[in-house]
Amino acid sequence: MSDFAGMEDLLQDFLVEAGDLLSGVDNKLVDLERTPHDRPLLNEIFRGFHTIKGGAGFLNASEMVTLCHLTENLFDLLRNGQQVVTPEVLDTILSATATVRSMFSDMERGGQPAAADASLIEALQLAIAGELKTGLKLHLKENIASAPVAAAPAVAVVKNNITHLSDDGIDWHALYAAVTGESPPEVMDAQHVNVLLESGAIPTLADVPVESIVKAAVGRRTTDKPGYQGPAGGRRDSERVRDNSIRVDTARLDQVLNLSGEIGLTKNRLNALRSDILNGKNDTDTLHALDLAVSQLDLLVSDLQNAVMKTRMQPIGRLFQKYPRIARDLARSLGKDVEMQLDGEETEIDKTMIEDLSDPIIHLIRNAVDHGVEAMKDRAAAGKPEKSIVRLEARQEGDHILIIVADDGRGMNPEKLRAKALEKGLISDEEANTMDERQSYNLVFLPGFSTAAEVSDVSGRGVGMDVVRTNILKLNGTIDIRSEQGKGTTFVISLPLTLAILPVLLVCLNEQPFAVPLSMVREILPIAAKEVQELGGRATMVVRGEVLPIVTLAALLGWPQERVPDYGVLMQTAEQSFILAIDTFAGREDAVIKSLDDFRPKGVAGVSTLSNGQIVLILDMKELLASMGEQRTVTRAQLLLEDSPLRIAA
Numbered sequence: 001m002s003d004f005a006g007m008e009d010l011l012q013d014f015l016v017e018a019g020d021l022l023s024g025v026d027n028k029l030v031d032l033e034r035t036p037h038d039r040p041l042l043n044e045i046f047r048g049f050h051t052i053k054g055g056a057g058f059l060n061a062s063e064m065v066t067l068c069h070l071t072e073n074l075f076d077l078l079r080n081g082q083q084v085v086t087p088e089v090l091d092t093i094l095s096a097t098a099t100v101r102s103m104f105s106d107m108e109r110g111g112q113p114a115a116a117d118a119s120l121i122e123a124l125q126l127a128i129a130g131e132l133k134t135g136l137k138l139h140l141k142e143n144i145a146s147a148p149v150a151a152a153p154a155v156a157v158v159k160n161n162i163t164h165l166s167d168d169g170i171d172w173h174a175l176y177a178a179v180t181g182e183s184p185p186e187v188m189d190a191q192h193v194n195v196l197l198e199s200g201a202i203p204t205l206a207d208v209p210v211e212s213i214v215k216a217a218v219g220r221r222t223t224d225k226p227g228y229q230g231p232a233g234g235r236r237d238s239e240r241v242r243d244n245s246i247r248v249d250t251a252r253l254d255q256v257l258n259l260s261g262e263i264g265l266t267k268n269r270l271n272a273l274r275s276d277i278l279n280g281k282n283d284t285d286t287l288h289a290l291d292l293a294v295s296q297l298d299l300l301v302s303d304l305q306n307a308v309m310k311t312r313m314q315p316i317g318r319l320f321q322k323y324p325r326i327a328r329d330l331a332r333s334l335g336k337d338v339e340m341q342l343d344g345e346e347t348e349i350d351k352t353m354i355e356d357l358s359d360p361i362i363h364l365i366r367n368a369v370d371h372g373v374e375a376m377k378d379r380a381a382a383g384k385p386e387k388s389i390v391r392l393e394a395r396q397e398g399d400h401i402l403i404i405v406a407d408d409g410r411g412m413n414p415e416k417l418r419a420k421a422l423e424k425g426l427i428s429d430e431e432a433n434t435m436d437e438r439q440s441y442n443l444v445f446l447p448g449f450s451t452a453a454e455v456s457d458v459s460g461r462g463v464g465m466d467v468v469r470t471n472i473l474k475l476n477g478t479i480d481i482r483s484e485q486g487k488g489t490t491f492v493i494s495l496p497l498t499l500a501i502l503p504v505l506l507v508c509l510n511e512q513p514f515a516v517p518l519s520m521v522r523e524i525l526p527i528a529a530k531e532v533q534e535l536g537g538r539a540t541m542v543v544r545g546e547v548l549p550i551v552t553l554a555a556l557l558g559w560p561q562e563r564v565p566d567y568g569v570l571m572q573t574a575e576q577s578f579i580l581a582i583d584t585f586a587g588r589e590d591a592v593i594k595s596l597d598d599f600r601p602k603g604v605a606g607v608s609t610l611s612n613g614q615i616v617l618i619l620d621m622k623e624l625l626a627s628m629g630e631q632r633t634v635t636r637a638q639l640l641l642e643d644s645p646l647r648i649a650a
Helices: 008-034 040-058 064-078 086-106 118-129 140-144 172-180 190-199 212-220 250-278 284-311 323-333 351-372 376-381 414-422 429-434 435-446 465-472 553-555 621-632 636-640
Strands: 311-315 338-343 348-350 388-397 400-407 476-483 487-496 501-511 510-517 520-528 533-534 538-543 546-552 569-573 578-581 584-592 604-609 616-619
Touching: 008 040, 008 086, 008 323, 040 064, 064 086, 064 118, 086 118, 086 323, 086 569, 284 311, 284 520, 311 351, 323 351, 348 351, 351 388, 351 400, 351 465, 351 487, 400 476, 414 429, 414 465, 435 465, 435 476, 435 553, 465 476, 501 578, 501 616, 510 584, 538 636, 546 553, 553 578, 569 584, 584 604
Parallel strands: 338 388, 510 616, 546 578
Antiparallel strands: 311 348, 388 400, 400 487, 476 487, 501 510, 501 584, 520 569, 533 538, 538 546, 569 578, 604 616
């Protein structure tokens, strides 16, 4: 049973409001590190903790109240000038905000939050007394590492019995006591344990019952609840239920309501005209009135559609606000001085895309701080300021949103990228020799590719960038890399304004229309037999000096080719450019996508209904190309049906 029975709505409101408030506090703390004497900023952070404490108190979350009250007391001293902001104090405060966020997770699962770590409470008390010498970084790994590497257990014992838990969650003091039957020494590290083992002071594990060791090392805590199996019934954080709620400005809802009323009036007018026409009144004035009413309805429906789409749009600043904290923690752990600049936070983007963008942007920021930005001594040697800048920007260009992640670091070396890919066997010598600069940069998106010499908590596994591109492609977007050695690297993500409406080009095969995403289309070309050449057993065409392979739509769909294609659509994906051979095309449409949840054939992204009522399949070109492999290629003879009795003269 939930600890908040009868207060579920209040709890949900608190979690939403307090979560946004805490994200704002995190950002202000990063700003505070640059301007530690900014009294208005200190007051704002103080008020943030005070507001969260008040809401937690109303919900009887006493442990959160205790933690927020201590942090609030510390900020009261800081803003009054009785204490000063030091890196150690700031590390401890950031650990407090991470703990509060963890408490939010406990409350989301319906339970009162567990008590904060005793070491954090003591560190806050020491900071209030002005005696803090070492800051805490209890939650740093959560922000900088997506997949921790296996490592030898680190034995950690803190004085005064504050905590005995190591990074892997084992209580080594309790384990020592269970094995030896004695109290552990005051200070103990891995080397100390090895000496005791070799001297025989510690008995072997065979002499001690396994049950007592396990119980001592990972025994039940006083805060554990019966039957508890981890977050959300054992789900990992990555499997957490998506937030389907949305905040909408009441002005936008008023606009939808007004348009709905106007459409209702127009509908009544059309019904009256319909009755007149059915009764034989079809004079010029009646037909003119009907034409005006239909035109007005068309305009109102278009306005309503745009207004409803705007209710799905959210400021991207809500996504951006968590990244300065992540960049700050990672840079501090790497011994770098990085300032993150945000721009275009007011730019609006479809709500359904915001959550899917979170992980890709985190990967790009982590790579910028870890790989892109040089160490401070290297920047000084290159004549650069020690403080490096990582810029995160969003802006709207036409019907697309651009998200830019840029750094002023070392940049990329295309030759080194090709050499590393060759070394790992990801490309062949022939491919390496024919790659231009842009293709070389795109090697970083290959699974398994990494330029890191050693695997760390942050990088080196060759995963991450391929996931970034995959997630961007799922959103019908593209990602491009621009880099200049010694000056930095820029990643440019281009996304459609909304996923609900997709601009498509209607192409036809045997008079059957199909829709392909217009974002992939560059131009439409006529296919002339004299311009088709064969290269390496594949039909190709030369377009402005570039040799492009020809892929027939019939081959992609597995249909028989019954005529020579008249047109080719020059299409471009992140990996390649090619010409899609089709019979003809039927123009451009803005397709309202209907997903196929129960049954989705391979290579079909969804369906849409055309203006004439015909149902058309929206093709997933990336999936079709991947599933067909080399079978999608055709020879010149197959394309032109030179060996077929069905051949049509070109």
